[in-house]
Amino acid sequence: MKEKILIVEDQFVEADYLRLILVKAGYEVIGIARSVVKAQEIMKQTTPDLVLLDIFLKGKLTGIDLALQLKNDNIAFIYLSANSNEEVLTAAKATQPSGFLVKPFREKDLLVTLEIAQYRHHHIQESALNKESTLQQQLTHIISAYKGREQKLAEIGKAFQSHIPFDLIVAGFNSTEDIGFLRIGYDQYQTIRIKELLTITGLTMAEVVTLSANTIIDTTAMWYNDDAFEKICKQPSLKKLYANTFQMRSHLSFPLHLPDGTFFHFSFYSRRPDTYHADHISLFRRLEPILVADMSDRKKVVPDTAFKNTEITNIKAFEGIIGKSHLLLNVFDHIIQVAPADTSVLIMGESGTGKERIADCIHQLSPRKGQPFIKVNCAALPASLIESELFGHEKGAFTGAIERRTGKFEQADKGTIFLDEIGEMPLELQVKLLRVLQEKEIERVGSNTPIKVDVRIITATNRNLEKEVAEGRFRLDLYYRLNVFPLILPALRDRTEDIPALAYHFMNYYNRKTGKKITGLSDKILKNMMAYHWPGNIRELEHVIERSVLLTNGTTIEDALIPVSRKTEPVVEEVRMKTIHENERDYIITVLKKCNGRIWGAGAAAEVLNIPPSTLKSKMKKLGIKKEYIV
Numbered sequence: 086m087k088e089k090i091l092i093v094e095d096q097f098v099e100a101d102y103l104r105l106i107l108v109k110a111g112y113e114v115i116g117i118a119r120s121v122v123k124a125q126e127i128m129k130q131t132t133p134d135l136v137l138l139d140i141f142l143k144g145k146l147t148g149i150d151l152a153l154q155l156k157n158d159n160i161a162f163i164y165l166s167a168n169s170n171e172e173v174l175t176a177a178k179a180t181q182p183s184g185f186l187v188k189p190f191r192e193k194d195l196l197v198t199l200e201i202a203q204y205r206h207h208h209i210q211e212s213a214l215n216k217e218s219t220l221q222q223q224l225t226h227i228i229s230a231y232k233g234r235e236q237k238l239a240e241i242g243k244a245f246q247s248h249i250p251f252d253l254i255v256a257g258f259n260s261t262e263d264i265g266f267l268r269i270g271y272d273q274y275q276t277i278r279i280k281e282l283l284t285i286t287g288l289t290m291a292e293v294v295t296l297s298a299n300t301i302i303d304t305t306a307m308w309y310n311d312d313a314f315e316k317i318c319k320q321p322s323l324k325k326l327y328a329n330t331f332q333m334r335s336h337l338s339f340p341l342h343l344p345d346g347t348f349f350h351f352s353f354y355s356r357r358p359d360t361y362h363a364d365h366i367s368l369f370r371r372l373e374p375i376l377v378a379d380m381s382d383r384k385k386v387v388p389d390t391a392f393k394n395t396e397i398t399n400i401k402a403f404e405g406i407i408g409k410s411h412l413l414l415n416v417f418d419h420i421i422q423v424a425p426a427d428t429s430v431l432i433m434g435e436s437g438t439g440k441e442r443i444a445d446c447i448h449q450l451s452p453r454k455g456q457p458f459i460k461v462n463c464a465a466l467p468a469s470l471i472e473s474e475l476f477g478h479e480k481g482a483f484t485g486a487i488e489r490r491t492g493k494f495e496q497a498d499k500g501t502i503f504l505d506e507i508g509e510m511p512l513e514l515q516v517k518l519l520r521v522l523q524e525k526e527i528e529r530v531g532s533n534t535p536i537k538v539d540v541r542i543i544t545a546t547n548r549n550l551e552k553e554v555a556e557g558r559f560r561l562d563l564y565y566r567l568n569v570f571p572l573i574l575p576a577l578r579d580r581t582e583d584i585p586a587l588a589y590h591f592m593n594y595y596n597r598k599t600g601k602k603i604t605g606l607s608d609k610i611l612k613n614m615m616a617y618h619w620p621g622n623i624r625e626l627e628h629v630i631e632r633s634v635l636l637t638n639g640t641t642i643e644d645a646l647i648p649v650s651r652k653t654e655p656v657v658e659e660v661r662m663k664t665i666h667e668n669e670r671d672y673i674i675t676v677l678k679k680c681n682g683r684i685w686g687a688g689a690a691a692e693v694l695n696i697p698p699s700t701l702k703s704k705m706k707k708l709g710i711k712k713e714y715i716v
């Protein structure tokens with residue numbers, strides 16, 4: 086069946102030219118609309134498979150307005166745009182188009198973009214549908230399996246994490262009985278009830294009640310990113326309290342309308358400034374009935390008897406990946422989403438940020454685990470050898486090919502191939518790689534017989550591939566094929582809170598290797614490390630610690646060989662945001678002080694924190710909380 090295309094373009098000549106190209110290429114053009122209103126009319130008659138969408142149109146509404154509707158209706162669209170200003174392009178990008186064509190473009194560009202857009206849309210839709218149905222099942226299970234309110238909400242929050250990301254979720258009827266869950270590790274959450282909130286903020290109950298009364302209650306689902314969130318946080322309110330206390334920068338609020346006319350709120354907060362968008366609201370809306378049915382029966386609410394803070398075991402594949410910054414946790418969430426599917430993943434990040442580590446992790450979490458994981462560094466091979474390395478060769482295929490050799494793709498059959506530094510792949514090989522992706526078959530060098538391979542492809546690059554595409558060094562079609570699921574690894578300088586844990590991790594590792602017994606790093610060194618900008622990222626940090634361990638004779642690393650010239654200004658303490666660990670540490674110290682340092686027994690710190698005394702003790706050790714801080 087012919088794919089149906091709608092052209093939304095106000096320039097008649099351009100629109101007609103597009104129509105001619107599309108018809109010639111075998112598409113069915115269902116209409117040409119010069120305004121959003123006209124496009125909506127046409128779509129009432131026939132639903133298109135894809136819309137070619139100009140941004141500036143006749144009438145008040147722009148292509149971006151129509152894009153929001155198309156997104157809701159799950160219709161793929163490609164923007165056609167002359168060079169617009171940055172603001173417009175950013176707004177257009179935020180609607181997540183399936184492609185983007187900058188005018189003037191060639192016929193070939195249009196056709197390739199169309200093909201890629203359909204492929205991406207189909208893939209993304211398929212994996213989104215799978216994910217959503219898994220989430221539905223999870224929620225239904227949680228609702229029937231957990232009776233206690235707190236535990237149920239904690240589990241619901243966790244189920245949402247990889248769908249609607251958050252660093253804090255607060256749920257309840259907008260009262261002092263609301264419960265929050267603050268993310269403190271991949272699968273670890275600190276419960277924030279009113280008593281914890283009072284302890285952390287130092288406010289009185291009366292003050293929180295006043296804030297609660299001042300909080301404007303959303304009666305429809307809303308999201309607030311960055312400036313919009315800052316704006317609603319100008320007035321004192323519970324939202325502002327959460328934002329300031331836990332350094333949140335965006336917020337999504339979803340009120341469930343209960344049959345008795347009240348609202349049960351799920352409020353998501355994120356430390357990133359731009360986390361939320363319309364898709365999150367649509368997803369929640371589709372799941373609303375499951376939640377309403379449960380929440381509306383308030384009598385069902387059973388107090389939790391034995392519920393303790395959730396400290397769930399880490400997923401094994403993440404073991405050895407050190408760090409708990411929200412940027413890294415966000416990467417973990419994406420990995421969990423993409424790992425089970427066969428989707429191609431493109432990992433982007435500076436050198437040494439852990440791309441290979443992450444690729445391995447995706448493989449370990451996929452159904453292909455147990456099958457080969459084959460790594461190829463495209464930058465390490467001379468261009469003339471990459472082809473035979475990847476696809477193998479027949480005996481006598483070229484001078485020196487003295488025997489038949491299987492290539493990496495064949496070796497990776499049923500498993501995963503990791504193509505590192507994909508940006509270095511020569512153009513003529515890119516087309517062959519594209520064929521493997523499309524046809525799922527390879528040909529050995531010197532042979533015309535195709536061999537079927539079943540391989541998942543993960544690629545990585547530290548180059549800006551979009552720039553490589555623009556400069557003609559990387560094929561656009563291959564870029565889109567590989568970029569079905571992009572994963573961006575943060576630079577170490579952007580997650581400085583992970584530096585101490587990484588430094589200790591490598592210190593212990595090199596202690597074991599060298600037989601040394603170093604127990605720590607001096608405060609001065611740690612401070613310098615936090616201030617350095619780490620162009621070589623984790624690999625550079627590892628090397629610095631390795632050398633420091635070798636050079637240290639005592640028990641503390643007092644001197645780390647951080648290049649002085651690159652050291653940035655020391656961090657000014659007052660303006661630096663506190664890390665999750667620092668917050669946790671401060672919180673525990675405050676509670677301990679209130680309890681006069683008592684850990685065990687009724688009314689003592691462990692009980693107030695709702696964790697076993699043994700966990701509290703080990704947390705105190707880990708966070709370096711000593712008795713002298715308490716009294």
Ligand SMILES: Nc1ncnc2c1ncn2[C@@H]1O[C@H](COP(=O)(O)OP(=O)(O)OP(=O)(O)O)[C@@H](O)[C@H]1O
Nearest residue numbers: 405406407435436437438439440441442547623624
């Ligand atoms: N989160 C982490 N925790 C512990 N070790 C890590 C972490 N991330 C990376 N490493 C270690 O840092 C080093 C560099 O990681 P890796 O080789 O995966 O980086 P890369 O981004 O692939 O680098 P390149 O772009 O140069 O190929 C490795 O020794 C790896 O084990």
